[in-house]
Amino acid sequence: MPAPTRIAILTFDGFNEIDSFVALGLLGRARAQGFAPELCGPGASARSMNGVSVQLQRPLEWANEAEVVLFGSGLYTRAIAENSALLDRLQLDPLRQLIGAQCSGALLLARLGLLGGAPACTDNSSKPFLVEAGVRVLDESFHARGPVATAGGCLAAQYLASWVMHVKLGEAAAREALRRSAPVDEQDAYVERLLSKIRPFVAA
Template sequence: MSSVAPTRVAIVSFDGFNELDSFIALGMLNRLRPLGWSAELCGPGHALTSMNGLTVQLQRPLEWANEAEVVLFGSGLYTRAIAENSALLDRLQLDPLRQLIGAQCSGALLLARLGLLGDMPACTDLISKPFVREAGVRVLDEEPFHAQGPVATAGGCLASQYLATWVMLKRAGETATAEALHYVAPVGEKAAYAERLMARVRPFMG
């Protein structure tokens, strides 16, 4: 485990963000803190208010995503407006040649607007599916997770666990990932839970 590279993860969030998307990934990935990992919320301004009225202090500015090794976009109430805000998105200069980049639900629309999806299909939630399709993206109707190389998408709030597992497997390997998942899994289901998540992600590791 000592050979695992330290990794900075930017959890990109905006006003109206979905707590499950942002916080589940953040909590799971920070289980690798002993290996030098750090997942932090970043976005515009100093604080954001979630879709359910929770106000949180941002840990990093939006531009920090340009430096991080991993960038994950959550979804939120205002994703469509954010996708049309070129002044805001122009602050992001992401590079899939050196970063892992993932998105949750309507966050797939932001990946499309940033030109990061290319012709790859994407996962999203049922509400977001129509406008993700309007952006020219082929949506996978019955899949919770899909990845191609360094880019991944997940559909459904709790599918954030697949994004986190994908990042850990990519950057930390099976042993460290299994240990982190074992830590967060329900008692009595730990081995089965860890294996189920890794089994979902493994086909996309090549």
């Protein structure tokens, strides 16, 4: 039996629930195909921007071992980006990992030097901070260059999840997994919309 695909969904205090839970829920639909998504962070638990406390499944350093690492956004991302002691615990490598971020999470990619000069997607509130960090921000919901992707807008979590599925499992398996989460009378159109958004970047 092949080894599982470990997926670290980085979740810090003040996290946006949509970012973490949508990614966790969608990627969990592919557990039968070996996906093992888990929430990880620097503490035993994290409190969301709306006051929801969750028990984290893995420590922060687990992300260094995972095959896929996804950064969500949150209330305190700018402070986290300036916390070198915290970020130094992450030793990520795009040569062996898929790495994605959405909204303010893209700022953490920039601070870790993972964008490599590529442009990024983010939300309007986070855009000034990315620009200040020297990142060219796209007015788009999803963009990837090789193994690094960014997404803008809370519900763009579905694009990151679709991208991971497509890259790791192929389009047919991604389509099947995504259909299980789609609205009942919209499956074909919903899944095709997701895949059409990320397909050009997978092909590239």
